[in-house]
Amino acid sequence: MEPEPPAFAAANAGRELSTLLGTGLELHHVVPPASVLARWSAHAEAAQQQRLNEAREQLASATPLRGLGAGVVQITTGPIAEQLADAVRVTGDRRPMLVIGRRTHSERRDAPGHIAVRVLALTDAPVLMYLPDR
Numbered sequence: 001m002e003p004e005p006p007a008f009a010a011a012n013a014g015r016e017l018s019t020l021l022g023t024g025l026e027l028h029h030v031v032p033p034a035s036v037l038a039r040w041s042a043h044a045e046a047a048q049q050q051r052l053n054e055a056r057e058q059l060a061s062a063t064p065l066r067g068l069g070a071g072v073v074q075i076t077t078g079p080i081a082e083q084l085a086d087a088v089r090v091t092g093d094r095r096p097m098l099v100i101g102r103r104t105h106s107e108r109r110d111a112p113g114h115i116a117v118r119v120l121a122l123t124d125a126p127v128l129m130y131l132p133d134r
Contacts, residue, residue: 009101010101010130013099013130017099026074026096028074028087030077030079030084031048031076031077032078048077056075074087081115081119081121085122085123088123089123089125095125097128098125098128099128100127
């Protein structure tokens with residue numbers, strides 16, 4: 001869950017799907033760690049904490065998230081694909097499904113779908129990709 005329109009659209013699609021299936025909705029946001037040399041680790045940790053605080057503020061004030069009924073967005077740090085796969089790990093009677101958004105062509109930074117492909121390799125849970133209308 002990023003504080004960006006594609007993620008808000010995916011969250012709404014996830015809410016609609018969870019309502020249809022009669023199940024709960026969880027929202028997760030992952031702040032990836034900075035890749036730095038050891039000598040810069042103290043600076044990287046401070047920057048990471050700042051990014052976490054910014055994410056908390058942005059997501060707490062995000063108007064599109066109100067009314068989803070998902071409660072608080074769970075914010076974690078680490079490699080994105082690994083954190084998402086961990087969030088949908090099957091435990092006990094819990095059978096989660098992951099709905100992820102996809103940026104439009106003009107918004108992409110990395111190869112299209114690279115996180116989704118990595119998540120698929122790491123989890124047995126169903127993974128759905130929400131594609132925006134534009």
